[in-house]
Amino acid sequence: MPEISDLLNLDSLLSAEELALRTRVRSFVDTAVRPNIGQWYEKAHFPPEIVIELAGLGLLGMHLSGYGCPGGSAVEYGLAALELEAGDSGLRTFVSVQGSLAMSAIHKHGSEEQKNEWLPRMAAGEIIGCFALTEPSAGSDPGNMLTFARRDGAHWIISGTKRWIGMASIAAIAIVWAQTSEGVRGFIVPTDTPGFTTSKIEPKLSLRASIQCDVALVDVRLPETAMLPLAKGLRGPFECLNEARYGIIWGAMGAARDSFETAVKYSQERLQFGKPLAGYQLTQEKLVNMALEINKGMLVALQLGRLKDAGALLPHQISLGKLNNVREAISICRDARALLGGNGITLDYSPMRHANNLESVRTYEGTDEVHTLILGHHITGIPAFR
Known part of the structure; x- marks a missing residue:
């Protein structure tokens, strides 16, 4: 069933x-x-x-x-x-x-x-890693990162700051992206290296059951072997970001589905003016609209997954999925919260928590605007980022 x-x-x-x-x-x-x-x-x-x-x-x-x-x-x-x-x-x-x-x-x-x-x-979960790309002044435009790695004999010395780095305070290693005289390169940085420090970003209204940090690197000295040899230029981090964006396409539908199911159950049990809330036309319209977008979003996710398994998934297709599914998931979670009335603002119910979390998901791994421009570039052939 x-x-x-x-x-x-x-x-x-x-x-x-x-x-x-x-x-x-x-x-x-x-x-x-x-x-x-x-x-x-x-x-x-x-x-x-x-x-x-x-x-x-x-x-x-x-x-x-x-x-x-x-x-x-x-x-x-x-x-x-x-x-x-x-x-x-x-x-x-x-x-x-x-x-x-x-x-x-x-x-x-x-x-x-x-x-x-x-x-x-x-x-095996024995070591936690983090991914240090975003900076205080370089979010959607990582090409303008200021973190710099310079050669010093057989070593690299990295200095700079990173922001919104998930899990950094509990990570054993950080993948740090930095400008060099050879372009953007990636480095594996053990977090106990002198000069590497983290601080949690608090308080937050979103992703509260997660960790995001500021990271400071002050003359962090690394051996040559710390560099990722095959990551050259921004293509290196972007290939990783596309992996994360793909997971978001599916994940957002999970938050939407949970919010929808919560709203259905609540509306069937909540009595208003002598009958269940689910028995009113306006309620059913809201629930139907939620279900329609969940089904469409799942079809998008599954098609992209099959393409990925076939080695045929293209970057603009990932942008389509991320843009559509997160945007629709937020709308579903908000509508579900509204159906719960005042009870919906408590942590007894999930939709408002999901909606708050999705504000972060909507922002990281490419904002709506960035993915819109990626799709616009694909459709028109004209880049409009600047």
């Missing part, structure tokens, strides 16, 4: 293995996340003990192969992101930072020595 949001029997498009993976992650979210997420969110707490559990499910770097990584498909990774974000965006964000950003950077651009040193332990 398809779930209430699945009007098209989309489950019929998934394999038995994909459905089994989804069931495992959903069960984990139901037992380990839902009973605790309100408290974690209220206290602005990310539970570090959950990392080993996520690793045990094969969710860290799950779409990467070799070096101890699970080697799952793109669709399987998407389904995992969907279920994690149905719990909370902060959990999907952790998996994204660890696997799609930090591990992906090493997997795509690292040497064999770097891959063998770091990836097995990261896949």
Whole structure:
């Protein structure tokens, strides 16, 4: 029996293995996340003990192969992101930072020595990584980053500041992107290196069950072997960002689905003027509109996943999915909150928490405006970024 949001029997498009993976992650979210997420969110707490559990499910770097990584498909990774974000965006964000950003950077651009040193332990949850690209004055335009790495004999010395770096305060290594005389390069920086410091960004109104930090690098000295040898120019970090953007396409629909299901259940039980709230035409219109966008968003996510597994996914297609699915998910969560009335502003219900989280998801890995311009460039052939 398809779930209430699945009007098209989309489950019929998934394999038995994909459905089994989804069931495992959903069960984990139901037992380990839902009973605790309100408290974690209220206290602005990310539970570090959950990392080993996520690793045990094969969710860290799950779409990467070799070096101890699970080697799952793109669709399987998407389904995992969907279920994690149905719990909370902060959990999907952790998996994204660890696997799609930090591990992906090493997997795509690292040497064999770097891959063998770091990836097995990261896949096992023994080591947490972060991805230091964004700066206080260089968010959507990373080409203007000011962090600089200069050669000093057989070493590199990096100085600069980074902002909105997920998990930096609990990470053992940071993938730091810096300008050099040779263009933008990436470096693996152990976070206990002298001159590397972090501070949590607090207080926040969004992603409260996650960690975002400011990072300062003051004359951080690294050996030549710290550089990612295959990452040259902005293509290096952008390839990693596209991995993270792909996961968001699925994850946002998880937040939307959870909000929709909450609104349906509440409206069926809440009595207004002598009958359930769900029995009124205006309520049904809102619920139908939510379900329509969830089904469309899931079709987008699944098509992009199949393209990715076939090696045919293009950057503008990722922008289409990220722009559409996050934008529609926020609208769904807000409408669901409205159906809950005053009760909807409490942490007893998920839609407002999801809507707040999605404000961050809408901003990171490319704002609406950036993805609009990527699509505009593809459609017209004219870049309009400047």
